[in-house]
Amino acid sequence: MLDFKKVRRRIYYYGAYVFSKLVLILPYKFSVGFLSFFFGNIAYYIVKEGVKNAKKNLKKCFPEKSNEDIKRMVKKIFFLEAMNFFELTNFPRMNSRFMRNIAHVEKFDRIQKSLRSGKGILFASAHTGNWEITAAIMAEMGIPVNVVVKKIYIDGLNNMLVGYRKSKNIKVILRGASDSGIKLLRALKRGETIAMLIDQDVDVAGVFVNFFGQKAWTPSGLAVLALKTKADVYVAFDQRIDKYKHKTVINGPISFTKTDDFGKDIEKLTQDITSILEEHIKKHPEQWVWFHNRWKTSHIRGET
Numbered sequence: 347m348l349d350f351k352k353v354r355r356r357i358y359y360y361g362a363y364v365f366s367k368l369v370l371i372l373p374y375k376f377s378v379g380f381l382s383f384f385f386g387n388i389a390y391y392i393v394k395e396g397v398k399n400a401k402k403n404l405k406k407c408f409p410e411k412s413n414e415d416i417k418r419m420v421k422k423i424f425f426l427e428a429m430n431f432f433e434l435t436n437f438p439r440m441n442s443r444f445m446r447n448i449a450h451v452e453k454f455d456r457i458q459k460s461l462r463s464g465k466g467i468l469f470a471s472a473h474t475g476n477w478e479i480t481a482a483i484m485a486e487m488g489i490p491v492n493v494v495v496k497k498i499y500i501d502g503l504n505n506m507l508v509g510y511r512k513s514k515n516i517k518v519i520l521r522g523a524s525d526s527g528i529k530l531l532r533a534l535k536r537g538e539t540i541a542m543l544i545d546q547d548v549d550v551a552g553v554f555v556n557f558f559g560q561k562a563w564t565p566s567g568l569a570v571l572a573l574k575t576k577a578d579v580y581v582a583f584d585q586r587i588d589k590y591k592h593k594t595v596i597n598g599p600i601s602f603t604k605t606d607d608f609g610k611d612i613e614k615l616t617q618d619i620t621s622i623l624e625e626h627i628k629k630h631p632e633q634w635v636w637f638h639n640r641w642k643t644s645h646i647r648g649e650t
Contacts (some may be wrong), residue, residue, distance in 0.1 A: 361501030386425035397639035466534035472545035475584030490538035563643035
């Protein structure tokens with residue numbers, strides 16, 4: 347009996363594969379510039395639920411902005427997310443010189459100093475700018491980078507994304523895999539860095555912290571690792587500084603202490619990191635993924 351789900355997934359994969367190869371034939375600025383504008387605008391009119399969520403979330407967090415301002419922001423968000431996609435698909439042809447030309451890292455000396463301690467580094471980050479660029483430029487500059495990511499349910503697409511990252515010497519640890527915990531600890535023991543995105547409401551262990559004045563369920567795995575291993579913690583963001591260039595904004599190392607109340611320690615460190623995330627997003631709201639339902643769990647659990 348024909349499995350239509352498998353057939354559909356194969357179609358998605360082969361469509362994405364062919365499209366990704368076509369992108370590499372086109373001039374870089376044509377795909378990242380023109381095609382992003384084209385497909386970003388299409389997505390704005392097609393992905394109605396995402397547009398609705400983005401407008402609702404922006405209005406809730408920026409009540410002073412008019413409906414017209416919110417509409418313009420959401421359109422720009424979709425355009426910038428399309429740019430992120432086309433930049434990622436261009437990874438295979440981004441050589442060292444190209445990568446260093448489009449991106450740089452602030453306060454790089456601090457990171458080097460932390461690495462010399464041998465304890466490893468935990469990078470908390472968010473879906474701002476193009477977060478894939480942050481990992482890529484750090485790896486390009488000689489930082490041993492491990493990223494924790496969710497596996498895509500279509501194997502072919504997942505392998506494609508992993509391949510993009512590996513092409514930039516980024517090691518990938520799949521969240522929820524049976525050996526993910528061991529890989530995290532081994533990476534820190536080797537004095538490497540681990541990057542985690544902790545700005546979304548996902549089905550993982552977490553805590554409620556304040557985010558834009560509301561309780562938000564936030565992954566706590568990074569805080570747990572930090573408190574158990576005493577690795578240095580940084581908060582790093584990619585910031586798009588013009589159409590084709592990026593910088594990695596570095597905050598840290600973040601000071602934290604371990605007390606007799608481990609649960610409270612986790613909550614405090616997660617809150618401290620989230621507060622830094624919030625301040626950055628406030629400065630560059632169009633560069634964050636507002637279409638994500640950030641407060642869904644707090645709503646379901648009846649939190650205020």
